[in-house]
Amino acid sequence: MSVKEQLLDVAEAMVREGGYNNFSFRDLADKVGIKSASVHYHFKTKPDLGVELVRRYTARFLQTLDTAASTPEQADAAPQAIVQRGFRDALHSSGMMCLCGLLAAEGDGLPPEVRQATRAFFEGTQQWLAERIAQQSGTTPEQAAQQALRQMAMLEGAMLMAKIHDDLRLFDQITGSDAG
Template structure:
């Protein structure tokens, strides 16, 4: 799933810039020229590292998923109860949304899905499935050990929590007064206590 070729230092800076732009203005909102300006290289040089825009998009999502997966593993190692783990999970999104300019890479790409290259879409889908599987497992453990209480199935709660957090970033962009992922997550979790 993540063979992710080694990236040269220049390629890394390009991926950094691309992720930044995707979170800010979306895949259809940036061009190689923007990347070029951000990294101080010419367009042709960017193309040398990533032959097409789709290649670049795939690289961004692969790395993003990879990093996210590492964060999820870290949470499980560090925190021992389901409520704590789920709160830390919400904080991952809070962090991304904090400057209010950004949104989850895959939240953005999920919205744009109908105009993306299939290769990019496949990576986005992988990201969501990765998240849903992790949430389901954490929630299932919580229900079993009674650190969480709910009449619903773990898989349903997982989809709810993910949708809530993704939606929180989206709505929070247009309505500054709205609560962020962290507070909405807390409210959700308080219903499972």
């Protein structure tokens, strides 16, 4: 794993554990075991790091959805179920909030470029979902976009409720997910 990937992995964990403003480049360098100047070699500024984190997270999440949607067992699944499973798996595997959900909650305190990248995660995921809802159900693009928006809000809210109550099972109760 490259130093840049290590920095991104550690920074993602730090943001998901304590928020964007909860760490410095020095903290990040200490965790990775490098000098803080080395962090600046890879990311000129903290907003540059934040944007890269969000872009990487977005790409991985959308790739996970594409992969899930292309498996034979998911071929006929409702797209809402695929997205719901993506959120559920992320929460249950790490016990942490969606990176972009957490950043969205911090929205007013984020640098504009990190805020915009975070918005792009939601727009991209909503678009992925809306396109598939429209294809599968024959609804209009506008109706599908509204359904996707409601689904995204419910999933992020379910994550928040599960985290604040320290009970990941709440996500399943709120979303109607099966336990498996």
